[in-house]
Amino acid sequence: MPKDIFVFVELKEGTVRKVSLELLSKGKEIAGHFSSTLYAVLIGHNVKGIAETIQPYSDKVIVVDNEGLADYRWDTYTGVFEGLLKKYNPYAVLGGSTVTGKDFFPRLAARFSGAIISDAVGIDFHDSGVKIKKPLFGGKVISWITCSEDSVIFITFRPNSFGVEKGSLNGEIIEEQFEAAKDPKINMVGAEKHVSEKVDLQEADFIICGGRGMKGPEHFQILEEIAGIMGGRVGASRAVVDSKWREYEDQVGKSGKTVSPKLYIGCGISGALHHTMGMDTSKVIVAINKDPNAPIFHYADYGIVDDAFAILPVLQEALKKTREEI
Amino acid sequence: MNILIFIKQVADTEARIIIKGDQKSLEIENKYNMNFFDEFAVEEAIRIKEKNKDTQITVCTIGSQKAVEALRTAIAMGADRAFLLDGSKAAANDPLSISRILAAFAKKEGFDMILCGRQAIDDESANVGVMASELLGIPHVSAILKMEVVDGNTVKVENEIEGGRGIFEVKLPALFTTQKGLNEPRVPLITGVMKAMKASIPVIDPATLDIPQETLAAGASKITILSYESPQERPPVKIVEGETPEEKVKNLVKALKEDAKVL
Numbered sequence: 001m002p003k004d005i006f007v008f009v010e011l012k013e014g015t016v017r018k019v020s021l022e023l024l025s026k027g028k029e030i031a032g033h034f035s036s037t038l039y040a041v042l043i044g045h046n047v048k049g050i051a052e053t054i055q056p057y058s059d060k061v062i063v064v065d066n067e068g069l070a071d072y073r074w075d076t077y078t079g080v081f082e083g084l085l086k087k088y089n090p091y092a093v094l095g096g097s098t099v100t101g102k103d104f105f106p107r108l109a110a111r112f113s114g115a116i117i118s119d120a121v122g123i124d125f126h127d128s129g130v131k132i133k134k135p136l137f138g139g140k141v142i143s144w145i146t147c148s149e150d151s152v153i154f155i156t157f158r159p160n161s162f163g164v165e166k167g168s169l170n171g172e173i174i175e176e177q178f179e180a181a182k183d184p185k186i187n188m189v190g191a192e193k194h195v196s197e198k199v200d201l202q203e204a205d206f207i208i209c210g211g212r213g214m215k216g217p218e219h220f221q222i223l224e225e226i227a228g229i230m231g232g233r234v235g236a237s238r239a240v241v242d243s244k245w246r247e248y249e250d251q252v253g254k255s256g257k258t259v260s261p262k263l264y265i266g267c268g269i270s271g272a273l274h275h276t277m278g279m280d281t282s283k284v285i286v287a288i289n290k291d292p293n294a295p296i297f298h299y300a301d302y303g304i305v306d307d308a309f310a311i312l313p314v315l316q317e318a319l320k321k322t323r324e325e326i
Numbered sequence: 327m328n329i330l331i332f333i334k335q336v337a338d339t340e341a342r343i344i345i346k347g348d349q350k351s352l353e354i355e356n357k358y359n360m361n362f363f364d365e366f367a368v369e370e371a372i373r374i375k376e377k378n379k380d381t382q383i384t385v386c387t388i389g390s391q392k393a394v395e396a397l398r399t400a401i402a403m404g405a406d407r408a409f410l411l412d413g414s415k416a417a418a419n420d421p422l423s424i425s426r427i428l429a430a431f432a433k434k435e436g437f438d439m440i441l442c443g444r445q446a447i448d449d450e451s452a453n454v455g456v457m458a459s460e461l462l463g464i465p466h467v468s469a470i471l472k473m474e475v476v477d478g479n480t481v482k483v484e485n486e487i488e489g490g491r492g493i494f495e496v497k498l499p500a501l502f503t504t505q506k507g508l509n510e511p512r513v514p515l516i517t518g519v520m521k522a523m524k525a526s527i528p529v530i531d532p533a534t535l536d537i538p539q540e541t542l543a544a545g546a547s548k549i550t551i552l553s554y555e556s557p558q559e560r561p562p563v564k565i566v567e568g569e570t571p572e573e574k575v576k577n578l579v580k581a582l583k584e585d586a587k588v589l
Contacts, residue, residue, distance in 0.1 A: 074466070102456075106455075106456035107456050109422065115549050116422070116548075119450045134476045143555075185464075185497040191492045209403050237531050254447055255363075258450070268544070284586045297565075300561065301561070311497050311571050314571045315578075315579075319589075320580070
């Protein structure tokens with residue numbers, strides 16, 4: 001039986017999330033290895049236009065479009081996927097280790113008595129199948145895991161685990177109809193969405209983080225400005241969030257978000273273990289701290305030993321210039 | 327109201343972890359705690375009981391004898407009783423097998439509500455709670471930030487959804503996973519600690535629960551650890567030199583552009 005790959009395509013404000021494009025890019029490589037088919041699975045309402053944008057990344061695009069699927073709910077989405085998995089019988093289903101992915105994939109895996117590996121960061125071939133790379137204990141240990149192949153394999157990956165390759169396919173769009181039955185025991189009575197232009201913290205390529213060394217919430221303004229220049233996001237340490245200088249959604253670390261941007265800059269962050277556990281998979285780490293003995297320097301690629309307040313305005317100007325050069 | 331809480335004992339974030347020579351097993355320093363996110367679950371249950379005395383709080387975990395410590399912590403905080411599901415009797419230990427055992431225990435004990443942390447901080451998997459709710463055929467809401475018991479049958483919760491908060495009314499029985507921000511977990515009082523030390527904690531063999539025995543055997547695990555390895559170490563930090571902030575920044579930007587190639 002061919003080892004077909006499903007990628008669950010996540011949307012954010014009407015566009016495809018970067019993590020989904022990363023998974024489609026990796027999925028193409030996996031399906032190529034197995035000479036199988038890569039399916040992008042898009043669920044929602046009025047998403048046919050979006051389906052066209054992912055055609056270049058997939059062998060086939062399955063679209064399930066109806067009013068009841070406008071917003072993610074585990075009950076409706078699991079119902080739709082149940083129908084799809086029974087019909088297409090893929091080898092593996094890939095998704096992002098996101099708020100939605102963490103809610104959806106375990107529900108689906110339990111329904112199918114499948115193998116589930118979540119928060120993975122890599123995948124490789126092993127015997128006739130795959131092996132999955134997953135950090136444990138906040139990145140202190142890396143594990144390689146295999147899955148039994150007697151049922152579907154469900155895997156969620158941390159955003160920024162793979163690059164996005166330029167799409168060269170032209171996947172055929174297949175429209176499917178499945179009932180989106182709501183569980184009557186659960187009723188969504190409202191939602192508050194932050195209207196935010198900001199990129200998702202976990203998907204950001206650039207993160208500048210402030211710690212207690214930033215001395216107060218008002219000093220995060222310059223970090224916001226630098227993040228704006230770089231098209232990235234501001235993050236915060238636990239101490240900063242606990243002091244209510246920043247929202248919890250900004251927290252990077254063990255009890256917050258795990259991030260792996262291309263470039264991470266820590267300002268006035270000492271580098272306590274619970275913080276570094278959430279950022280040590282960043283590609284390049286820069287630390288700015290006036291204390292040369294701050295533990296963050298053990299995790300950093302580059303360090304500046306100086307007062308963050310002296311460095312940041314200069315850094316802002318310098319980064320602005322690099323952006324203008326592009 | 328019967329509240330059941332699933333907790334997990336996890337290695338402290340500061341614990342030293344050594345990969346053994348065969349790369350197939352780990353040696354973990356003897357520093358363990360109740361999982362960070364489970365504390366919010368225990369606290370929320372206690373708050374519900376404080377408003378409605380007619381509430382019973384039961385905690386359970388799957389683990390070795392050692393995990394009794396985490397159960398005692400929950401009792402010290404205010405849980406009424408605890409059960410240890412003996413992990414050494416179940417060779418299968420992937421998320422599906424663990425969820426099956428927890429679901430079978432829940433079915434046997436009965437419950438109106440199940441609470442557990444949104445994920446364990448050792449493997450960050452966030453699977454077992456939601457999977458158990460599916461196996462039990464009950465609804466779930468993950469990462470809850472606010473909970474209000476409307477009546478004996480209905481709970482109103484707010485949770486973390488992509489880009490904001492969702493508000494749900496849920497008919498019990500249901501399962502909720504707890505997120506930081508839900509409450510401030512209490513530090514046990516000395517009287518609670520005394521009570522916890524004296525509490526008898528029954529040990530249950532998973533094989534006595536209503537689960538097909540073959541699903542407990544090692545072969546039932548859907549996933550297998552091939553090997554452990556140490557994370558790739560970063561080279562030592564390069565401290566960017568310079569007399570002034572301007573010089574330091576100039577040298578940093580140059581390095582990020584030319585060596586690291588991230589600008």
